[in-house]
Amino acid sequence: MTEVARPFDIVLTGGRIIDPRNGIDRVLDIAIRGGRIAAIGKALDTSSAGEIRNVSGLLVVPGLIDLHTHIYHKATAYGVDPDPIAKRSSVATLVDAGSAGAGNFAGLRDFVFAHSSFRLLAYLNISYPGIFAFDRDYVVGEAAIDELLSVEHCVEIAARNRDVIVGVKVRLGIGTSGSIGMLALERAIEAAERLDLPVMTHIGKPPPTYAEILARLRPGDVLTHCFRPAPNSAVDEDGIVLPALLDARERGVLFDIGHGMGAFGFASAESAIAMNFKPDIISSDVHALCVEGPAFDLLHTMSKVINCGVSVSEAVAMTTEAPARAMRRDDLGHLSVGASADISLIEPHAAAFPFVDVAGIERTGNLLLKPHGLFVSGVPVEMGPRDWESRHYLV
Ligand SMILES: [Zn+2]
Numbered sequence: 073m074t075e076v077a078r079p080f081d082i083v084l085t086g087g088r089i090i091d092p093r094n095g096i097d098r099v100l101d102i103a104i105r106g107g108r109i110a111a112i113g114k115a116l117d118t119s120s121a122g123e124i125r126n127v128s129g130l131l132v133v134p135g136l137i138d139l140h141t142h143i144y145h146k147a148t149a150y151g152v153d154p155d156p157i158a159k160r161s162s163v164a165t166l167v168d169a170g171s172a173g174a175g176n177f178a179g180l181r182d183f184v185f186a187h188s189s190f191r192l193l194a195y196l197n198i199s200y201p202g203i204f205a206f207d208r209d210y211v212v213g214e215a216a217i218d219e220l221l222s223v224e225h226c227v228e229i230a231a232r233n234r235d236v237i238v239g240v241k242v243r244l245g246i247g248t249s250g251s252i253g254m255l256a257l258e259r260a261i262e263a264a265e266r267l268d269l270p271v272m273t274h275i276g277k278p279p280p281t282y283a284e285i286l287a288r289l290r291p292g293d294v295l296t297h298c299f300r301p302a303p304n305s306a307v308d309e310d311g312i313v314l315p316a317l318l319d320a321r322e323r324g325v326l327f328d329i330g331h332g333m334g335a336f337g338f339a340s341a342e343s344a345i346a347m348n349f350k351p352d353i354i355s356s357d358v359h360a361l362c363v364e365g366p367a368f369d370l371l372h373t374m375s376k377v378i379n380c381g382v383s384v385s386e387a388v389a390m391t392t393e394a395p396a397r398a399m400r401r402d403d404l405g406h407l408s409v410g411a412s413a414d415i416s417l418i419e420p421h422a423a424a425f426p427f428v429d430v431a432g433i434e435r436t437g438n439l440l441l442k443p444h445g446l447f448v449s450g451v452p453v454e455m456g457p458r459d460w461e462s463r464h465y466l467v
Contacts, residue, residue, distance in 0.1 A: 079120035081105050081450065087132035087417070092389035093406035102132060104413040107450035111409060127417055130444050133388045134405050135164025135191075135414025138370040139395040140272075140296050140330040140355035142203075143192065144171035144180050150206050150359040157358055158190045159456030161369035162443035164414040165404060166190060167395070169272060169296065169330070169357070170197035170241025173214070174225035177202075177233065185236060190448060191414070193399065195241035195272045196230045198223070198260040203243070208361055215243050216250030226263040238399040239294070240264040244285055245276020245304070253280040257288055264293075270398065272296055274330070278304050283316035291324030294398055298327035298351055299344060301337030301431055311343035318349075326398050329377060331367035331430075332357030338380065338429045345381040353398060354390040364460060366428050371418070371441045372461075376427045379437030384420065417445035 080103040089100045089112065101116040102109065118124045143166055144151040154166045172180040177196060185192040197203060199220045205212035214220060230237045242260035243249060249256040257273060257280070264271045272294040275285055282304050289295060299306055306327075307313055321327070329336060329351050344350075354377050356362075356370045367373055374387045382390070396405025403412065419442040427437050446453040 078105060079122065080110055080116070080118070081121070082123045082125065083116055083118045083121045084125050084127045084132055084415070085118070087127035087130045089132045089407065090385050090388045091134060091407040092385065092393045094408060096407070097385050102407065102415070104447065104450045107413055109407050109409050109411050109413050112407060129419070131384070131388070131418040131420060133416050133418060134392040134407050135446070135448060136162060136370055136391045136416045137165040137167070137395040137405060138163050138355050138358070138391070139167045139328060139353055139398065140169040140357045141166045142171045142357070142359035143168050143184060144202070145184055147176065147179050147183065148203065150361055152358060152360055152363050154184065154188050154190060154192060156456050157363070157369055159453060160443060160458045161371040162416040162418060162446045162455070163370050164191055164416065164446060164448050166192055167238065167399070168192070168194040170195050170243065171202050173197035173200045173202035174222065174229040175200040175202070177229050181233065181236065191404070193236050193238050195239045196226060196237050198226050198240055198242045198256065198263055200225055211247050213243070213248040213250050215248050215256040216252060218252060218255065221256055221259040223259050223263045223266070227266050230263070230267050230269065238401070239270040239272050240267070241272045241274070243274035243276065244280055245274065246279060247276055248274065251279070254284065254288070257285065261288065261290070270294060275300060275304055282306065282314060286316045286320040286325060289320060289325045292326065292398070294326045294328050294353065296328040296330035296355065296357070297332070297335035298329060299337060299341040300335040301340060305337070305340045306349070307340055307343040313344050313347050313349045326352040328353040328355050329373060330355050330357040331362070331373045332359065333362040333367070334430045336367070336376070336430050338433050338435055341377070341380045350382055350386065351377065351390060353394045354387060355395070366430055368460065371443055375437065375439060375441045378439055379427055379435065413447050413450035415447040418442065419444045
């Protein structure tokens with residue numbers, strides 16, 4: 073008896089499919105069946121498909137992954153509600169970057185993750201209370217107090233939540249780790265080694281310096297805020313990338329944008345990218361103080377980085393395959409047949425467009441990525457309002 077293939081549930085036709093993992097960047101059709109990618113090819117048979125959607129002119133990419141967000145909504149003053157952010161920016165997976173520590177992770181899991189239809193994951197803060205005091209002009213550093221940096225507690229809670237915890241977060245800089253920065257990093261690495269997970273480290277104003285942090289990071293660890301403005305910029309006064317960055321990249325340390333409120337400067341980004349030192353990962357670091365600018369969300373941050381000299385297909389790799397690999401989540405970030413059907417539909421909109429960095433410096437770009445649609449596990453998600461864009465910009 074021959075097995076009859078079930079018809080496709082949905083076929084998206086005529087879009088530009090960019091799937092860096094599988095080396096695909098061309099116009100093809102893609103079919104979904106049972107929540108998974110069923111086929112990719114030229115002129116797929118749509119005769120018995122449940123739904124056919126013509127997506128000509130759109131980018132069809134693996135469900136975007138925002139590796140650095142703050143979504144401990146209402147439990148932290150700066151946390152944003154993940155669902156509206158995902159809906160307005162076509163993002164399938166949001167990763168909280170250390171809002172919670174061992175002492176309050178259960179709330180992030182039960183009060184936020186459990187109520188969302190998006191994929192939510194987290195780095196667990198090495199500091200027991202997570203990031204507990206962060207507001208405009210008001211920061212009490214969670215990594216500056218030795219007694220809060222409990223390896224034991226971090227390991228215990230991360231081990232119990234391995235399905236959603238992807239690494240250990242630490243925030244280094246004078247404002248967050250005070251005078252004990254390198255000690256905080258040592259604790260994070262010790263916990264990560266016991267868990268066999270990567271570390272994500274924030275870099276702020278020194279101490280410690282960029283070079284001191286990088287010297288200690290291991291292959292696969294992530295440095296976020298990589299193109300922060302001086303002090304502690306990726307480039308020297310002449311705009312030359314620091315040798316420490318080149319060495320660290322050679323060893324496999326990953327560089328992530330983490331835009332946020334204070335961590336993306338055109339001077340750093342443009343100089344580094346001009347020297348072909350591109351980020352490995354683009355993330356927004358979206359939180360309540362930058363969600364209305366200057367970071368906005370992942371799609372906007374991608375647009376900004378593209379206008380600094382990264383190609384569209386590179387930017388897609390930096391928000392799909394690269395963050396999935398950084399989290400060691402091989403199941404995410406690609407459109408292989410059999411993979412979960414997380415798909416972002418993006419409209420590349422050509423327009424003279426003003427982008428602003430964290431210092432208020434403006435650049436006119438020529439491409440803006442706009443959300444058009446999203447599937448999570450094959451289920452279509454209704455896009456949310458993006459009215460802020462017209463409030464801030466006339467396009
Ligand atoms: Zn952050």
